[in-house]
Amino acid sequence: MSRYWETDKQYSQPTVDELRRKAKASSSSAEKKKLKYEPIEPFSRQKICTSWWGQAWCANLERYADYESRLGRGKRYVKAGTVIDLKIKKGKVEARVQGTRKTPYKVEIRISPLSEKKCSAIIEKCSRRIENMEALIRGEFPDELRELFAGKDGLFPSPREISFNCSCPDWALMCKHVAAVMYGIGVRLDENPFYFFELRGIDADRFIKVALESKVEAMLSNADSITERVIDDADLTALFGVI
Ligand SMILES: [Zn+2]
Numbered sequence: 001m002s003r004y005w006e007t008d009k010q011y012s013q014p015t016v017d018e019l020r021r022k023a024k025a026s027s028s029s030a031e032k033k034k035l036k037y038e039p040i041e042p043f044s045r046q047k048i049c050t051s052w053w054g055q056a057w058c059a060n061l062e063r064y065a066d067y068e069s070r071l072g073r074g075k076r077y078v079k080a081g082t083v084i085d086l087k088i089k090k091g092k093v094e095a096r097v098q099g100t101r102k103t104p105y106k107v108e109i110r111i112s113p114l115s116e117k118k119c120s121a122i123i124e125k126c127s128r129r130i131e132n133m134e135a136l137i138r139g140e141f142p143d144e145l146r147e148l149f150a151g152k153d154g155l156f157p158s159p160r161e162i163s164f165n166c167s168c169p170d171w172a173l174m175c176k177h178v179a180a181v182m183y184g185i186g187v188r189l190d191e192n193p194f195y196f197f198e199l200r201g202i203d204a205d206r207f208i209k210v211a212l213e214s215k216v217e218a219m220l221s222n223a224d225s226i227t228e229r230v231i232d233d234a235d236l237t238a239l240f241g242v243i
Pocket of ligand 1: 166178
């Protein structure tokens with residue numbers, strides 16, 4: 001007698017071992033084809049990111065409540081090393097994620113470039129303190145600038161400023177592969193926060209140059225006002241005849 005339920009056809013989530021095995025096979029076949037993949041290596045630490053900016057990136061991602069169901073799986077995927085290639089380019093991310101199918105899925109994430117107004121505001125805030133500039137040059141984000149990067153008008157894209165695409169058949173707007181790549185971006189940012197600039201279409205070297213120049217300008221105009229004050233004092237001395 002035929003059955004309505006075919007229990008042996010039930011879908012199941014692939015195990016971590018299975019995903020890793022497939023990911024390794026895909027990576028070595030890419031190597032044979034001389035393709036340059038930049039993988040997110042598998043890891044077992046609880047938190048995806050260790051720096052404050054990387055953690056802020058993840059927190060920002062988790063604020064998109066709509067995607068909550070896929071985020072957990074995305075986390076599992078990135079930890080398992082399924083993101084076998086992730087390249088951050090100007091305003092976009094191109095990645096390959098190993099799934100259940102033999103061929104990895106292609107993921108593309110596009111992020112709107114930062115407007116000139118927002119960019120100028122960030123430069124202005126960065127250049128207020130020389131310590132901030134020194135930290136940026138060292139490749140770190142100063143903690144003082146937390147709000148600047150993660151705040152409403154900061155470098156983080158809002159959901160409206162991100163679009164993504166995956167070659168898998170998942171109907172969800174953000175599938176687990178895209179979620180894995182989003183976490184993978186966090187891992188990359190942890191290693192090098194300057195990818196934030198790249199993601200928002202900003203040339204980091206130029207950004208630092210402009211910020212340094214405005215810092216120097218501010219210092220020079222400060223120096224001018226000090227000189228004026230000294231002259232004013234001198235005038236007062238003359239006026240009141242005080243030696
Ligand atoms: Zn997908």
